[in-house]
Amino acid sequence: MRASKNIYLFLVPGFILYSIFFLYPTVSAFFYSFTDWDGISSEFDFVGVDNYIRAATNDSIFAQAVGNNLSFMLFVVIFQTIFSLIFAIILIKNTKFNIFLRALFFFPTILSSVSVAFIWSFIYDPSMGLLNTFLGISGLEALQQNWLGNQNIAIYSLAFTQVWFHTGQMLIIFVAGLHAIPNDLYEVAKIEGASKWQTFKKITWPLLAPSATIVVAYTTIQSFKAFDLIFATTRGGPNHSTEIIATYIYEVAFRSYNFGYASSISVIFMVIIAIITYLQFKVLRSDKVSY
């Protein structure tokens, strides 16, 4: 049954807003990236690809931010995926206790990034923080650290916070994926005397690939979107050691008023995300499975 012409009216309100506040800004980022606009004055000059050349060759902070973002992403993707997968396997059965634990692990997901930032700032506090206090009590003073103040480890402290924040959410995706695997496959494996590891490798893992794709893809994108958490915890400091691309864009635009340059970094950011998303789907989707 064909829809009447009126159906196009349904697109109007949403599409107007989407165009003004999403499509137009996205396109104009490209435009401003070729200018030296400061965001305030009405005049600006076109500077060609100067901004891009500066980002690529002459901005050590930007290079550092990209590096930090990749370290942060790798840490979060590896640990969040492993943790959520292990807990999903352990908590797979729908017993009351397991359901409670899944709900508990999920809990941090509903908090705001600012709340999570405060909680972990306190835990990591060098003098009264829970972590150092605990290490002191257990006789592990040697491991005590200024977790957010030490430039070498601050980004990993934040990455762990991010893992704590979202592991419960990924756990639920894995549990759903595990429940979708037909039980008879495991029974056959049992009859044929397969070991636990063999069963995992030959049945669980391949059939869990679609869930793993979702988890890894989502976690990666989340790592690039961790602006709120990092901004509220360290604002990119100390000395840019926790600067990620998003916090750097904010700094360049709203602290240094260099809108043109910030726009070019945004465009580069977009390209990086596109490449990573493409690679991920290529790698993870390559091993298709069927029942």
Add this chain to the structure above:
Amino acid sequence: MIFRRFAVLIYALLVIIPITMVILTSMKTMSETFENPLGLPGEGVNIANYIDIFRSETMLGYFINSSVVTLASVSFTLMFAAMIAFAITRLTNWIGTIVFLLFTLGMMVPAQVNMVPLYNVVLQLGLTNSLLGLILVNISVTMPVAVFILTGFMKTLPKELFEASTIDGAGEWKMFTSVVIPLSLPSLSATAIFLFVMHWNDLLYPLLFITDNNYKTLPLALLEFQGQYATNYPMLFTGVMIASAPMVLAYIFLQRYFVAGMTAGAVKG
């Protein structure tokens, strides 16, 4: 088996301890916290910090701002996204495909990529320091995910439904409101929860567009307490408790729906 129990127990403590710490610290004084960060509050259940924060901050105002922005953003995102999803489902020509692709594209681009040009647009429209500005931006930013989830659901509705109601002479609007919306309620409520959590907790857009205290939302106000109270964690955690309370209460009562909604958002978004 022992390893399994142990791993789960450790992680459970990793969630329970920080939560307990927030609750207890919000009932302590600064000196109590400094002397014994792990101890119980000296005076038992003590709500002095809560009274203090409501007295010295316009806490109620922030709370109202957050509620208005969240409620309006969620309602309008849902309504507009449902209309678009319905149109995409009904349109079998190339226009439907193009519209769907345009919105899918929006899901791929993280909102933070747009913060600079988006700020320009909001500034030029005179919408900085206004709740309306926040609401309009929120709607536009979360619409792609909502369209994606709802389209996925509506495409599974049997085609005969549309045909039957067309024969009845029902217009598109009537078909939408009296057939499609009621049938899409499960998907709509899951999307609503996902949007609620996102908008209630959002920091970036208030940070970009709001400088006037009268229009600040809770996460932004909370962030600025940090400048004011520095490491006065009892006060900061009192703020955390107040800002998180609505979501935590909702989570306790609607747990199943939360998990479903947030997961749908993750899977699709």
